[in-house]
Amino acid sequence: MSTAPQLVVHRDKELMAQAAAARLITRIVDAQASRGEASVVLTGGRNGNGLLAALAAAPARDAIDWPRLDLWWGDERFLPEGDPDRNVTQAREALLDAVPLDPKRVHAMPASDGPHGSDVEAAADAYARELAAAAGPEDHGAVPAFDVLMLGVGPDTHVASLFPELPAVRETERTVVGVHGAPKPPPTRVTLTLPAIRAAREVWLLAAGEDKAEAAAIALSGAGEIQAPAAGAHGRARTLWLLDAPAASQLPRTLYPPATA
Numbered sequence: 001m002s003t004a005p006q007l008v009v010h011r012d013k014e015l016m017a018q019a020a021a022a023r024l025i026t027r028i029v030d031a032q033a034s035r036g037e038a039s040v041v042l043t044g045g046r047n048g049n050g051l052l053a054a055l056a057a058a059p060a061r062d063a064i065d066w067p068r069l070d071l072w073w074g075d076e077r078f079l080p081e082g083d084p085d086r087n088v089t090q091a092r093e094a095l096l097d098a099v100p101l102d103p104k105r106v107h108a109m110p111a112s113d114g115p116h117g118s119d120v121e122a123a124a125d126a127y128a129r130e131l132a133a134a135a136g137p138e139d140h141g142a143v144p145a146f147d148v149l150m151l152g153v154g155p156d157t158h159v160a161s162l163f164p165e166l167p168a169v170r171e172t173e174r175t176v177v178g179v180h181g182a183p184k185p186p187p188t189r190v191t192l193t194l195p196a197i198r199a200a201r202e203v204w205l206l207a208a209g210e211d212k213a214e215a216a217a218i219a220l221s222g223a224g225e226i227q228a229p230a231a232g233a234h235g236r237a238r239t240l241w242l243l244d245a246p247a248a249s250q251l252p253r254t255l256y257p258p259a260t261a
């Protein structure tokens, strides 16, 4: 069952990052209060890292029980460990190195100089196995029921490393695949697929900046997921678009601003 997207529009990208960070703190705290733990999927990119930096600076940050938080990634650039362009490297700099996470619960995607070498398919299969091992009987298939899965949105409507018309966005069975020839450098990546994304309880799409306005309008106006991967990113319980005003500037009037009662 796919949930209809909900939209929240903030004044600018800084406020969007701060408000999204506050929202994430509350969501994690609630999950930990009810289940004793929480799991979140991080995204790379400026909006994703902006949210992590805002979370690092948030006064309520340590309401989160950090050692009982599982962190996963929606995608990763297939580069050597420690490469500054890797999403996990940027996440560590923005937040992870400043909070007391349990290293066993930080599930970085394999690097290109790791145990699988340059075999990106083997790296993808290994991450799929790690996800499956973490899935419980109550989860939907071969991935844990992530509390929140965050996705940045590319100007071409890509999410994670699912780019329009490329093979990865067409995958309907596997949960993690390798990507070759990505139009956004670097060309080789590892990514969750749409079936894995749609196993999340909540999917949050982050779109801030004028350069995302067309992508948001396309994805929210009924485009197909092959041509506009962001259109296929739905959570089981909630699909939430977090935008700033410039990114919302081309949305159809039927979507934004909200009609007054």
Ligand SMILES: O=C(O)[C@H](O)[C@@H](O)[C@H](O)[C@H](O)COP(=O)(O)O
Residues within 6 Å of the ligand: 043, 044, 045, 046, 047, 048, 075, 076, 077, 087, 151, 152, 153, 154, 155, 158, 159, 160, 161, 184
């Ligand atoms: O590896 C990556 O680059 C990201 O995972 C990618 O999906 C990103 O989230 C979007 O391209 C948006 O990036 P910006 O927020 O920088 O525009």
